Amino acid sequence: MNWEIIGFTAGIVTTFSFVPQIWKGYRTKHLRDLSYLMNASLTLGMSLWLVYGISKKDVVIIAANIAGMAFNIILMIMKYHYGKTAGKAEKNN
């Protein structure tokens, strides 16, 4: 059994998990229920994974975490943007 392939697949699946969330947000123009703190905390955690990956010279960890950070930053920008365009009627915390 090649465990590295399992780890590699795990990294790909978790990283691309954020794509359906981006797609749903884009489609509905709503990300009210998403927590900024979740996305910010994931971005912070992934930046630490990135440092760890660089220290280990592990290309998979580096690439997966750069992509994951980008997805989470995109989600925060989308949430901010949709919250602003929806106006004050929409509670957006």
Place this chain on the structure above:
Amino acid sequence: MNWEIIGFTAGIVTTFSFVPQIWKGYRTKHLRDLSYLMNASLTLGMSLWLVYGISKKDVVIIAANIAGMAFNIILMIMKYHYGKTAGKAEKNN
């Protein structure tokens, strides 16, 4: 520099990222904008990380991914429950 501590902290931060999302959902009773596919895909990816962690006998990877899977399963159950109680008026996909 102890890179293992960076990796350990990264695991803790990313795993507990889901706690503010659970808290926000519990507080507002809304998780409409959350994508089931994101939570399901994260759960699947983390189950693969768990297999990888078991193969490597890495307690940190094992513990972090069990907790992460639990948080994502809780979010899916909450979303389902809030979607049902909100009735048909609320689009919940």
